[in-house]
Amino acid sequence: MKSKKKFLLxxxxxxxxxxxxxAVFIFGLYELANLxxxxxxxxxxxNWRMVQSTKIYDKTGQILLYEINEGGKRTVVPYDQIPxxxxxxxxxxxxxxxxxxxxxxxxxxxxxxxxNILRGGIVQGGSTxxxxxxxxxxxxxxxxxxxxxxxxxxxxxxxxxxxxxxxLELYLNQIGYGAGSYGIEAASQTYFGKSAKDLTLLExxxxxxxxxxPSYYSPxxxxxxxxxxxxxxxxxxxxxxxxxxLEEKDRNQKAAPxxxxxNLGSIKAPHFVMMVKDYILNKYGEDAVNRGGLKVITxxxxxx
Numbered sequence: 001m002k003s004k005k006k007f008l009l010x011x012x013x014x015x016x017x018x019x020x021x022x023a024v025f026i027f028g029l030y031e032l033a034n035l036x037x038x039x040x041x042x043x044x045x046x047n048w049r050m051v052q053s054t055k056i057y058d059k060t061g062q063i064l065l066y067e068i069n070e071g072g073k074r075t076v077v078p079y080d081q082i083p084x085x086x087x088x089x090x091x092x093x094x095x096x097x098x099x100x101x102x103x104x105x106x107x108x109x110x111x112x113x114x115x116n117i118l119r120g121g122i123v124q125g126g127s128t129x130x131x132x133x134x135x136x137x138x139x140x141x142x143x144x145x146x147x148x149x150x151x152x153x154x155x156x157x158x159x160x161x162x163x164x165x166x167x168l169e170l171y172l173n174q175i176g177y178g179a180g181s182y183g184i185e186a187a188s189q190t191y192f193g194k195s196a197k198d199l200t201l202l203e204x205x206x207x208x209x210x211x212x213x214p215s216y217y218s219p220x221x222x223x224x225x226x227x228x229x230x231x232x233x234x235x236x237x238x239x240x241x242x243x244x245x246l247e248e249k250d251r252n253q254k255a256a257p258x259x260x261x262x263n264l265g266s267i268k269a270p271h272f273v274m275m276v277k278d279y280i281l282n283k284y285g286e287d288a289v290n291r292g293g294l295k296v297i298t299x300x301x302x303x304x
Contacts, residue, residue: 040138042158051182052076052293056276058268058302065268065300068277068289072176073186075293077196079169085201086184087168088244089208092237093230095129099164103130103155130155133171177207178214179262191219193260201248205234206257219259228256272300 053069067073091098127135134154139147158167177187187207188196199207209230210217217227232253239249267273276298281289288294 040154042134042138042154042161053186054280054289054292054294054296056273056296056298058298058300060302061295061297063268063302065298065302066270066273066277069180072180072182073190074173074182075185075189076173076183077185079165081197082169082172082184083197083199083204085204086172086196086199086207088238088241089201089204089234090168090172091129092241092243093208093234094132094211096237096241098129098168101128103128103152103159127151128155129171130158130167133167133174134158136174136176137170175211176214177210178218179220191259192257201235201244202231202252202255202257205238205252206231208234219257220262231257268302269300272298 051072052074053067053072055064055075056066056068057064131151134151135147138154139150162170173183173185176182177184177190179190181187181190184207185196187210188194188199188203191207192199192203206219206227209227212230215221216223217230219227235244235249235253238244239246276296277289280294280296284292284294
């Protein structure tokens with residue numbers, strides 16, 4: 001009799017635990033559905049925060065007089081105009097298994113969790129390129145469970161809707177490189193004064209080193225040595241992944257990147273430029289000028 005009562009008690013406790021788990025699971029699915037319902041759709045291009053700066057040029061369209069960059073400097077470039085060095089350097093340092101995983105790299109997540117536990121804090125992340133793209137394009141950087149859940153949902157959608165090459169293109173046009181530069185083209189112009197398509201391996205590895213901590217690694221700050229060390233780490237990873245050979249690695253690890261002088265925001269022909277700015281603001285409106293990436297070619301002969 002006692003054993004029967006004991007069995008019934010265990011059965012009731014087990015059933016209660018089971019129903020609680022089912023209820024928690026259903027509630028979790030409900031909350032997840034609500035969360036997903038209110039997220040932007042990555043398939044709709046208008047939802048992407050791809051703000052581009054408006055540029056005012058002289059009559060040749062080659063001399064940049066002024067850049068209106070309320071949302072930061074950005075010029076979107078297509079995948080085929082981004083050098084392989086840039087793509088491979090980014091994959092090497094940010095997400096080595098990019099072409100093999102589906103939104104999440106579980107090995108990297110487990111490895112980062114282990115390192116964080118061992119070191120008693122968040123010292124390493126496990127985010128893939130897709131997760132970083134989702135966060136930068138649609139979310140904030142707050143470290144909450146809700147934000148991470150949103151990031152996971154958006155990452156899954158992005159991987160479902162876009163090819164890996166397209167995701168890498170979006171990432172390289174979205175990520176911040178510091179000094180108000182967003183995307184690889186703006187970063188290339190800011191730090192090296194050239195178009196991204198002309199970047200060398202040395203320059204590509206250097207730019208790939210920046211997104212982890214753009215302000216800290218700024219070449220114009222107090223941590224240039226750390227930037228060079230991280231550039232060398234990028235080259236090491238590229239060599240380990242067989243993206244470059246030993247000679248390329250050694251040669252570029254011995255070399256120091258040559259940065260242009262920091263642009264302090266000088267304006268060529270300021271009175272003329274401000275007149276042009278007022279004109280296009282009146283004609284096209286604030287949003288188009290501040291966020292639309294207009295290319296404005298004026299009548300000014302800069303050389304004259």
